[in-house]
Amino acid sequence: MLTEIEIGDLAPGGEGVARLGERPIFVPFGAPGDRLEVDLPPGDDVVHVPWTRVVRPGPDRQEAPCPHFGPGPGPDRSCGGCEWLHLQYGLQLREKERGLVEALRRIGRLEPGSYPLLPILPSPRPLRYRCRAKFHVDRAGARLVFFRRRSHEPVGIQSCHLLTPGLDGLRETLGPALARARLRPSEVALEWSDHAGRGAVLLRGLEAGEGVRRRCEEMLGSVPTLAGLVLESEGEGRSRRPAVIVGNPVLLQERVPGDPSAGLARSRPDVFQQANRHANARLVETATGLLRPDGEEVLELFCGAGNFTGPLARRAASVAAVEGLGPAVELARADLARSNVRFYAGDALALAAALGREGRRFGAVLLDPPRDGMKGLGPLLRDLAAPRAVYVSCDAATLARDLRAAVGSGYRVATVQPVDMFPQTHHVEAVVLLERT
Secondary structure: OEEEEEOOEEOOOOOEEEEEOOEEEEEOOOOOOOEEEEEOOOOOOOEEOOEEEEEEOOOOEOOOOOOOOOOOOOOOOOEOOOOOOOEOHHHHHHHHHHHHHHHHHHOOOOOOOOOOEOOOEOOOOOOOOEOEEEEEEEOOOOEEEEEEOOOOOEEOOOOOOOEOHHHHHHHHHHHHHHHHOOOOOOEEEEEEEOOOOEEEEEEEOOOOOHHHHHHHHHHHHHOOOEEEEEEEOOOOHHHOOOOEEEEOOOEEEEOOOOOHHHOEEEEOOOOOOOOEHHHHHHHHHHHHHHHOOOOOEEEEEOOOOOOOHHHHHHHOOEEEEEEOOHHHHHHHHHHOOOOOEEEEEOOHHHHHHHHHHOOOOOOEEEEOOOOOOOOOHHHHHHHHOOOEEEEEEOOHHHHHHHHHHHHHOOEEEEEEEEEOOOOOOOOOEEEEEEEEO
16 A cells, blocks of 8 residues: 655664554665655554655755666666665764664663764765675676665666776676686675776685686686686585685785875785775774874784784784684785784684783784674683773674673773764774773
8 A cells, every 4th residue: 555654764774764653664765854655565563665756855865876776666776785875975974873872872781971982984985985895696697796685686787886996897897707708606706906906806606626717717818907816615614615716816905095105905805804995094093093002012803814903013012913714814924924913813712812821911902803793802801901902893783792791891981983984884883992990
């Protein structure tokens, strides 16, 4: 039944929220203040429905620049790559800050006003900021595509407004090149370096036999902007065979885009790096500034490929850097071979605890865990007894959980700094300074 509703606010996952009586209605691509027409199913249950018509736009709605964005008929609409292209950027920033504060209150039991909250740092580029992204292969159209929202149906992308021009160009070239080479990966991850003017690709779901390797080498020769490939078979953990390298997929990225004098960092498409290099420079500057590592013995947990390690090494007396993934450590070691950094490969919690038992004392700790956070953080900080720690998080819920544990172990939340790493989505990064009480 066609019904008019009004969007009140945004849900944590990015959808607009309306109420019809007591019934919550979640509407993708809705903006606060929108008067929308929706085809509402009968009943009182919670529903997720697209709008069929904007009756009256809200004050922060804007025209999305992408023809693939938003609800509508046809196979090339409702792309799942963006959520908020229809929202003015100022509202996006306010909503991300609000969502972080609410997660800290609800999960971390940190009431607003009980800690200093700094204004969110915007991304220098709200569009065309991603230098790496994952795609699927539309075999029928020989294209690299995103899926439609909440489906596995391909969206034939003409151009993606989130990708840097170099990455978007490589995406467009590589789809037909894979088809010509008769390569059918289950997933494709691309990375681009403006510094090198070239990209690299991870092909997942390929068994790298002699024929596949030969076709990869032929494809590499046919795509001048492609530096190398990483081939991964199916499987997880120990059941997965070692990655196979074709060409040289290691790219050099500028730590501060546009300023090679700030240093270069090695990257590879199968090793985690931040996709937004310009915002990442702000993230690193913020984290190291809050940590104040000058002259300190620093422990860095989840160091990855050395995103924070290099800047820390320039200021600290020494850095003990811990990472569980071998390829990431290899890249970081190559970058910082002749430095004051010692790398430890293995489980972050176990190795940090072992260093504490050995009597190592650190003036500062920096940790940048994956999305699931770091369970056990509270007892670890208590045992290490470091005067301060900086926690970099990409997930507000696990951050709030871990901060609650840290506060229970004798630390206070001294600063919270939100950072926007992913414009046009609801995701928000946060940098938090913890100080021992």
